[in-house]
Amino acid sequence: ETGVTQSPTHLIKTRGQQVTLRCSSQSGHNTVSWYQQALGQGPQFIFQYYREEENGRGNFPPRFSGLQFPNYSSELNVNALELDDSALYLCASSSDGTSIYEQFFGPGTRLTVL
Amino acid sequence: DAKTTQPPSMDCAEGRAANLPCNHSTISGNEYVYWYRQIHSQGPQYIIHGLKNNETNEMASLIITEDRKSSTLILPHATLRDTAVYYCIAHRGTNFGNEKLTFGTGTRLTIIP
Numbered sequence: 001e002t003g004v005t006q007s008p009t010h011l012i013k014t015r016g017q018q019v020t021l022r023c024s025s026q027s028g029h030n031t032v033s034w035y036q037q038a039l040g041q042g043p044q045f046i047f048q049y050y051r052e053e054e055n056g057r058g059n060f061p062p063r064f065s066g067l068q069f070p071n072y073s074s075e076l077n078v079n080a081l082e083l084d085d086s087a088l089y090l091c092a093s094s095s096d097g098t099s100i101y102e103q104f105f106g107p108g109t110r111l112t113v114l
Numbered sequence: 115d116a117k118t119t120q121p122p123s124m125d126c127a128e129g130r131a132a133n134l135p136c137n138h139s140t141i142s143g144n145e146y147v148y149w150y151r152q153i154h155s156q157g158p159q160y161i162i163h164g165l166k167n168n169e170t171n172e173m174a175s176l177i178i179t180e181d182r183k184s185s186t187l188i189l190p191h192a193t194l195r196d197t198a199v200y201y202c203i204a205h206r207g208t209n210f211g212n213e214k215l216t217f218g219t220g221t222r223l224t225i226i227p
Contacts, residue, residue, distance in 0.1 A: 042201060042217030056214055090157050103215060105157025
């Protein structure tokens with residue numbers, strides 16, 4: 001069974017640029033959630049995709065957007081990057097077929113905005 | 115999700131039991147207590163969860179008070195690999211695939227050799 005993978009592992013961008021982060025969910029999982037983790041803080045929920053539809057969103061502006069593909073992999077896009085977007089971006093997959101709500105996290109993508 | 119409160123940091127000697135407290139005084143009847151941990155430079159990892167009964171698995175034990183207002187995660191024989199940030203989360207635990215996890219700042223547990 002393959003776990004959750006994310007790419008790239010590290011990324012450096014400049015203010016105003018756009019970035020795309022990628023996530024492959026664990027086999028058999030149909031739900032992907034994205035979180036932003038600033039240094040010294042806990043992960044903050046950005047949004048969730050369930051069967052290719054956005055299914056819940058946290059307090060993030062519209063320049064944070066996403067996609068989920070038929071194979072349930074997902075992308076997080078951030079436009080007009082700001083310095084405060086520097087963070088670890090975590091992807092987590094889960095399934096609505098399980099009896100408990102356990103999210104499986106990937107190792108994250110560390111984004112630095114200069 | 116109900117708010118949870120945890121001490122910011124704790125130390126524990128290697129080989130001893132690590133007891134991590136969590137306060138969730140406003141937890142509702144249908145919310146479970148979940149524990150995740152995050153080892154440095156990794157994503158969070160699920161440890162255990164419970165509703166009102168004490169729970170044990172291969173990683174840890176979870177003790178929930180009778181009034182459900184607080185709980186304790188117990189790592190029975192802490193090792194250096196248990197050094198991590200531990201998050202206590204109150205969550206409804208539905209299986210509809212549409213629920214977020216609300217993380218606080220957690221407890222940074224350091225295991226001392």
